[in-house]
Amino acid sequence: MSPNSLVCHQNSIPSMTGLGAPSNVTGHKFGTRRRSRSDRPGCRRPGLLAPAGRAAREHRPERLCEAVYAHCRTLQIEPPAAKRVERVVRSALHSYEDQLQEQALARLGAAGLAQIDSLLTLPGGQHRGDRSRHHLIRMTQVSSSCATSRPIPAGRAWRVCCSRSPAATHPAGDAA
Amino acid sequence: MTLPDDLFADVSPHLVYAYRQRAAAEPPSELRGHADPVRATLLGALCLLRSREITDGLVDLLIGTIHKFAPEPTSG
Numbered sequence: 001m002s003p004n005s006l007v008c009h010q011n012s013i014p015s016m017t018g019l020g021a022p023s024n025v026t027g028h029k030f031g032t033r034r035r036s037r038s039d040r041p042g043c044r045r046p047g048l049l050a051p052a053g054r055a056a057r058e059h060r061p062e063r064l065c066e067a068v069y070a071h072c073r074t075l076q077i078e079p080p081a082a083k084r085v086e087r088v089v090r091s092a093l094h095s096y097e098d099q100l101q102e103q104a105l106a107r108l109g110a111a112g113l114a115q116i117d118s119l120l121t122l123p124g125g126q127h128r129g130d131r132s133r134h135h136l137i138r139m140t141q142v143s144s145s146c147a148t149s150r151p152i153p154a155g156r157a158w159r160v161c162c163s164r165s166p167a168a169t170h171p172a173g174d175a176a
Numbered sequence: 177m178t179l180p181d182d183l184f185a186d187v188s189p190h191l192v193y194a195y196r197q198r199a200a201a202e203p204p205s206e207l208r209g210h211a212d213p214v215r216a217t218l219l220g221a222l223c224l225l226r227s228r229e230i231t232d233g234l235v236d237l238l239i240g241t242i243h244k245f246a247p248e249p250t251s252g
Contacts, residue, residue, distance in 0.1 A: 059188055059190060059191045059194070098213075100187060100191075101213035101214055101216070101217045102213050104184070104216050104220055105212055105213040105216040105217070107180050107183050108179075108180065108183065108216045108220055109180075112178075112180070112216070112220075113212060113215075115177045115178075116215070116216060116219040116223070117208075119177075119219065119223075120204045120207060120208055120219075
């Protein structure tokens with residue numbers, strides 16, 4: 001007995017309730033067969049996603065989902081649940097991105113990576129962006145130390161406030 | 177800095193642009209924290225597309241300069 005005939009035989013057996021499983025009803029209606037262990041996405045991933053290689057390069061999950069459903073129609077098997085198809089597609093895209101990043105690193109080489117890393121480091125050994133980050137942290141500390149719920153006026157409004165209360169000082173001026 | 181010509185040869189431009197946008201949005205301290213493959217991909221995409229943008233800008237500037245100094249066509 002071939003595996004396909006075994007699958008068809010399993011589909012033809014009604015359930016104990018006499019109604020059959022929903023997948024069996026769908027299979028009878030549309031001429032599809034139930035998925036077997038060999039049809040699992042993990043076992044047939046190369047075949048399942050091979051027609052969608054272009055879609056994977058385009059990095060569009062919706063087109064990849066359509067390719068999975070089209071491949072299932074070609075094999076005349078019932079497609080997995082929508083959430084499972086989404087998981088398979090996301091996993092395939094993640095694998096593709098990992099492969100792409102490894103490929104980019106291999107093409108760039110150690111010298112290219114060192115050149116790219118040099119863009120993130122200043123000649124003095126200080127990391128680029130640290131100065132602005134420290135400044136941002138300092139400004140955050142100053143603004144949090146200002147225990148006022150009113151918004152700090154700026155420009156002409158601040159000059160008006162200063163003219164009314166000469167003792168007032170701008171928090172930003174204190175920070176500077 | 178020299179990038180290989182086939183760095184993203186068989187990759188969708190849409191995906192390279194997404195990597196470029198991601199690298200442009202992240203501060204350098206976060207870029208340094210990535211693993212080597214991720215950092216190479218992000219910064220490679222950023223440098224590649226920025227070099228193309230700069231080249232396009234320079235070409236536009238050159239064309240504009242040529243049009244500015246070119247003599248106006250005479251009618252007839």
